[in-house]
Amino acid sequence: MEHILELEHISKTYPKSNFTLSNLSFSLPYGTILGFVGENGAGKTTTIGCILNTIAKDSGTVKLFGKEMQDNDTDIREKIGVVYDGDNFPGFWTAKQLSQVMNGFYDRWDNTLFQKYLADFELPENQKIKHFSRGMSMKLAIAAALSHHPKLLILDEATSGLDPIMRDEMLDVFLDFVQEENHSILLSSHITSDLEKVADYIAFIHNGKLILTAPKDDLIYHYAVLRCKESQFQSIDRKDILAFRKRDFQIDVLVPDGKEAAKKYRDIVSDHVSIDEIMLLLVKGEQL
Amino acid sequence: MKGLMKNNFYATLPSAKALAIIMVLTGAFITAVISQTLLISYIVLGIIGFAEIAVSIVKEEFSSKWGKYKLTLPVRRAQIIKSQFINQLIWMSVGTLFAITVTALSWLLHGCPYDSPFDIVTTFVLGISMSFFMGAVFFPLFYLNGEERGHVFISLSLVCAFIFCYTIVSLINYLIEPGFNNRLLGNVILLAASAMAYILSYPLTVRIFRRREY
Numbered sequence: 001m002e003h004i005l006e007l008e009h010i011s012k013t014y015p016k017s018n019f020t021l022s023n024l025s026f027s028l029p030y031g032t033i034l035g036f037v038g039e040n041g042a043g044k045t046t047t048i049g050c051i052l053n054t055i056a057k058d059s060g061t062v063k064l065f066g067k068e069m070q071d072n073d074t075d076i077r078e079k080i081g082v083v084y085d086g087d088n089f090p091g092f093w094t095a096k097q098l099s100q101v102m103n104g105f106y107d108r109w110d111n112t113l114f115q116k117y118l119a120d121f122e123l124p125e126n127q128k129i130k131h132f133s134r135g136m137s138m139k140l141a142i143a144a145a146l147s148h149h150p151k152l153l154i155l156d157e158a159t160s161g162l163d164p165i166m167r168d169e170m171l172d173v174f175l176d177f178v179q180e181e182n183h184s185i186l187l188s189s190h191i192t193s194d195l196e197k198v199a200d201y202i203a204f205i206h207n208g209k210l211i212l213t214a215p216k217d218d219l220i221y222h223y224a225v226l227r228c229k230e231s232q233f234q235s236i237d238r239k240d241i242l243a244f245r246k247r248d249f250q251i252d253v254l255v256p257d258g259k260e261a262a263k264k265y266r267d268i269v270s271d272h273v274s275i276d277e278i279m280l281l282l283v284k285g286e287q288l
Numbered sequence: 289m290k291g292l293m294k295n296n297f298y299a300t301l302p303s304a305k306a307l308a309i310i311m312v313l314t315g316a317f318i319t320a321v322i323s324q325t326l327l328i329s330y331i332v333l334g335i336i337g338f339a340e341i342a343v344s345i346v347k348e349e350f351s352s353k354w355g356k357y358k359l360t361l362p363v364r365r366a367q368i369i370k371s372q373f374i375n376q377l378i379w380m381s382v383g384t385l386f387a388i389t390v391t392a393l394s395w396l397l398h399g400c401p402y403d404s405p406f407d408i409v410t411t412f413v414l415g416i417s418m419s420f421f422m423g424a425v426f427f428p429l430f431y432l433n434g435e436e437r438g439h440v441f442i443s444l445s446l447v448c449a450f451i452f453c454y455t456i457v458s459l460i461n462y463l464i465e466p467g468f469n470n471r472l473l474g475n476v477i478l479l480a481a482s483a484m485a486y487i488l489s490y491p492l493t494v495r496i497f498r499r500r501e502y
Contacts, residue, residue: 054359055501071498082360087352090299097298104291105361262460
C-alpha cells in the first residue's frame with residue numbers, strides 16, 4: 001500500500017516543559033482519513049509541527065508524497081492544505097483579500113472554487129474576518145485549505161469549537177475530498193465522535209507516545225470492553241488485556257477481539273466499545 | 289513572493305491609510321506656514337513613521353496563527369524575510385515621497401525652507417538612516433526573542449536607531465573639519481552605514497528565522 005505521509009521514529013523534546021514526543025511512527029495511505037486522537041497536550045500539534053517543518057524534529061524521518069520535505073520543497077507544500085485550530089488568518093482581511101493573497105501563493109489557486117465554498121458555507125466575501133464567528137472562521141480556513149486543489153489535508157483540531165451541525169457539514173466536506181483516490185486527510189482531534197464518522201484509521205497518542213494505531217472498523221467491530229468483577233478479572237488471560245480500568249465495583253477490560261473474548265469468558269459481560277471509551281481506557285487505565 | 293508581497297501590502301495598508309491622512313493634513317499646514325523646525329520634524333517623522341508601520345505588521349501576523357500558517361504555504365523562509373525587508377523599503381519610499389512633496393511645495397511657495405539647500409538632503413538622510421537602523425535592529429531581535437515582545441522591540445529598535453545616528457553624526461562632527469565637502473561625506477557615511485546595517489541584518493534574520501519553531 002502506498003502512503004501519502006509516513007512518519008518513522010519521530011522524536012522531539014522540549015527541555016523547558018519536559019515534554020517528549022518519543023519515537024512516533026505511523027503512516028497515512030492514499031485515499032484515507034487518519035484520525036489522530038489524544039487529550040490536550042498529548043503531542044498532536046507537535047507531531048503536525050514536525051510534519052510541516054514548523055517545528056524541527058530531533059530525530060526520525062517524515063516523508064510526504066515519498067519525499068522528506070525541506071524548506072526549499074515548495075512544490076510539496078503546494079499539494080498540502082492546512083487548517084489550524086483558531087484564527088488562521090489576520091482579522092483585518094476580508095475573504096476577498098484572503099483569496100487575492102492566496103492566489104499569489106499557490107500556482108493552482110482556484111478562485112471559482114473558493115467562491116463556491118464561500119457560497120456553500122454562507123460566508124460573506126467583504127466582511128472583515130475579525131467579525132466572523134468561530135464557526136465561520138473555521139469554515140473559511142477549510143475553504144482556503146481546499147481551494148488550491150491539495151492532495152493532502154492536515155487539520156489540527158479543525159472541528160473543535162464548532163456546533164454539531166457545522167461539524168457534520170465539515171465532515172461531509174472531508175468525506176467528499178477523499179472520494180478522490182489520491183487524496184488523504186490527517187485529522188487531529190479530541191472529538192472522537194467526529195472520527196467515528198469519517199476516519200478510516202485511528203492513531204491514539206498519549207504523553208507524546210503513540211499507544212495504538214488501528215483501522216477504525218477494527219476498533220468498533222472487533223475491540224470490546226469486558227465488565228468484570230475482581231475475581232473474574234483474575235481469570236482473564238493477561239495476553240488478552242490491552243488495558244484495564246478499576247472502577248468502584250467493576251473492572252473494565254479492553255480486549256482486541258470481543259467475539260473471541262465472549263466465547264472464552266462466558267460469565268463476563270462483553271460490550272461494544274466506542275472510540276471515546278477506548279481512549280479513556282488507554283489513557284486513564286493501566287496496562288500490563 | 290507575489291503572495292508574500294500582497295500579504296504585506298494588505299497588512300500595512302490600513303495603518304498606512306491612516307498615516308497618509310495625517311501626513312496630508314499636517315503637510316498642508318506645514319506648507320502654509322514657514323517653519324524650519326516643523327518641516328524637519330515632518331520629513332524625519334514621516335519617513336520613520338511609514339517604515340515603522342511596515343515593520344509592525346510582522347508583529348501583528350503573530351496575533352493570529354497566520355505567522356505559523358505562512359510556513360505551510362509554498363514559500364521559503366528566506367523569502368518571507370526578504371518580503372518583509374522589501375516591504376519596509378517600499379513604505380519608507382512612500383514616506384520619503386510625502387516629505388519630498390511637502391518640501392517642494394514649501395520651497396515653491398516660500399523659497400528655500402532651510403538656511404542652506406544642502407540641509408534638506410541632510411534631513412532626508414537622517415530620516416532614511418534612522419529607518420534603516422530601526423529595521424536592521426528590529427527584524428533579528430523580533431525573530432530571536434519571540435513575538436509577544438513585539439511592541440517593546442519596535443520601541444527599542446527606534447531608540448537604537450537614534451543612538452546609532454547620534455553616535456555616527458557626533459563622530460563625523462568630531463573627526464571631520466566643517467565644510468561643504470565634509471558635510472557631504474558625513475551624509476554619505478551615515479547613509480552607507482545604515483544601509484550596510486540593513487543589508488547585513490537580512491542574512492542574520494534569515495539565519496535566526498530558519499531556527500525558529502512555531
